[in-house]
Structure formats: structure tokens, C-alpha cells
Amino acid sequence: MALTLYVDTARWRNHQHSVLQQFPGLVPVCKGNGYGFGHERLADEATRFGADILAVGTVYEAARTKDYFGRDLMVLTPYQTTEEPVPLPTRVIRTVASIDGIARLVGARVVVEVMSSMRRHGVTVEDLPKLHAMLDDVRFEGFAIHLPLDSVNAVEEVITWMDRLRSARLPLHTVFVSHVSADELARLQQQFPQTRFRARIGTRLWLGDHEATEYRGTVLDVTRVSKGDRFGYRQQKAVGDGHLVVVAGGTSNGVGLESPKAMHGVMPRAKGVARAGLATVNRNLSPYLWQGKQRWFAEPPHMQVCILFLPDDVSPPSVGEELPAQLRHTTTAPDRIVDR
Structure with missing residues (x-):
């Protein structure tokens, strides 16, 4: 006798497909408790629909999920210079949100997160002049900006950061964004056609159809x-x-x-x-x-x-x-x- 999660699998997957259609290049997020489904189940789903990257919350989640997902894993929690070493494969991409963090990850694959209006973590405008030379020492995968859930100026905030990064002559081939709508993503892609914008989505992908x-x-x-x-x-x-x-x-x-x-x-x-x-x-x-x-x-x-x-x-x-x-x-x- 159990507490059971029943899944209308066909309906659930149809919803996944609709979200994937709205967000080209979507990066599925599987963190915490795996949104109630567990990491193994969501890793299987991401493999099924052909995701090339799966985002997880922590290095510990990456260590567990690496056996379920055979392509790239992105750790969303930024690297801390004091964190304990966790054995991870080279296909893991670390998020960094500080100059010190980048300096400690020589040769690693990294995404650099910028400070958004969330005020949670990220490199600042003042850090940008130092980034140029430092990116040569890592395998740079792109920038990331994590926006608030209820942002009314999401596009404008991303544009502001794009202008700052371009002025600092930093590479803008890929930008990972969180909490943007499909229309907002399309507007950004249209305004910056040389940059690939990739939405990182968890809740909307896995839990968007409540029925x-x-x-x-x-x-x-x-x-x-x-x-x-x-x-x-x-x-x-x-x-x-x-x-x-x-x-x-x-x-x-x-x-x-x-x-x-x-x-x-x-x-x-x-x-x-x-x-x-x-x-x-x-x-x-x-x-x-x-x-x-x-x-x-x-x-x-x-x-x-x-x-x-x-x-x-x-x-x-x-x-x-x-x-x-x-x-x-x-x-x-x-x-x-x-x-x-």
C-alpha cells in the first residue's frame, strides 16, 4: 500500500513535445527530487527526446545522474572555491559566478553566470575586464543569466547584459537563460542572430500539464x-x-x-x-x-x-x-x- 504518483504518460509526453517545439535548443532541468519523478526517470525522458545537455542542481546530483544520462551534464549551482572534490566525468559543465572560481577551473568546461536582478550570484560589470584573458584557460561554453520568475523586463535585462558583454569584447556564441517565455526567447534570438539562446526549463517542461x-x-x-x-x-x-x-x-x-x-x-x-x-x-x-x-x-x-x-x-x-x-x-x- 503506497503513496502513488500516477502519470498519464501519453499526455505527459505530448506536453513535453509542445514545450520543446516552443523553445528550440531547450536544456531540460532535473534537480532536487527530480520534480517528483526522480533523476533516473527524467534522465531517461531527456534521452528519449534527444537532449544534448541535462542541467542538474549540484555536483552530487551530477555524480548520481551521470550513470543515467550519457551526454553533457550542466551543474547549475556555481562552483565554490572551498567545495570538496567530487569525481565527475569531463562531459560535466560547471557554472562559475566569480573570478576566483574561473581561476580554479583551468581546463574545465564552464558557463559563466552574470549577476541578474535576482541578486543571487554572478559576475558583475566590474568583473568583465578581467574575464577576457581568463577565458583562454577554460573551455568556455557560454554565458548564463538566471532571471526572476515574475520579471516584467526579462528581455530588456538580457539585452542590457548582451550590450555589456559585447562592449567588453567577450564571446557571445551561446547564452543560457532561465525563466523567459517563448515569445521573449524569440525576440532575443531575432535581435541577436549570431548568438544561440538556450532556455533552461524544468517546471514548465515536467509539470506544466497538471492533468x-x-x-x-x-x-x-x-x-x-x-x-x-x-x-x-x-x-x-x-x-x-x-x-x-x-x-x-x-x-x-x-x-x-x-x-x-x-x-x-x-x-x-x-x-x-x-x-x-x-x-x-x-x-x-x-x-x-x-x-x-x-x-x-x-x-x-x-x-x-x-x-x-x-x-x-x-x-x-x-x-x-x-x-x-x-x-x-x-x-x-x-x-x-x-x-x-
């Missing part, structure tokens, strides 16, 4: 309780008559884990305050649905299961049925993936 995938947790047990009955690890009292439903999927799968959200506007903030208030009295919505409604946790998730509370007026599921679950792919580790 192609579904998480479901198997019901493992159903127990009748009366108001005041004690249950669970902390021996809380049942808030009313009803049923405790034990369903597959717990903290080891990422169930119950939630990252902070950036809230904008009065209504989202009001909902956030309401959720926080309910949490103080142990009322937390689970990601599991039954009869079309999101159901409450009876207590915090366990390592591999959750206990839900269904009030007396709701007919419980049977053992062996599966409950749909609204889970974030990037924080979820299913027990199994089933193609259908």
Missing part, C-alpha cells in the same frame, strides 16, 4: 471513534463522532511539509491568518481529498502514514481505496510511480 499527473494515497485502515475517544501518538481526544482514516504517505514522502509563501493582497493574507489561527487549536487541512473535499488531519502526519478525521455525516472510504492528494511535486517523494 497529466495525480498523487493518490492508499487507505490502510478505518476506525470508528466517538467524541472524546483518545487516539494517536499524543492521545488527543476525538472532536466528535466519526472515523479515523489511516492513509499512506507521511513526512518521509513530504506530506505535511510546506514552504513559506509570498503573500500579496488582503485576501491571501487574511486566509493565511485564518489558517494560522486554526493551527493553534490543532486544526490543519491535509492534502487528501474524499468526496471532493479536502479533509482535516486528525493529528500531525507520521513518518509514512497520515491519520485523517471524517465527521459522522461523511461515509468513510473502504480499506484499499485511494484518496487523491494535492501535493507539491518538488517536495514529494512517492513510494512508486505508475504509468497509465
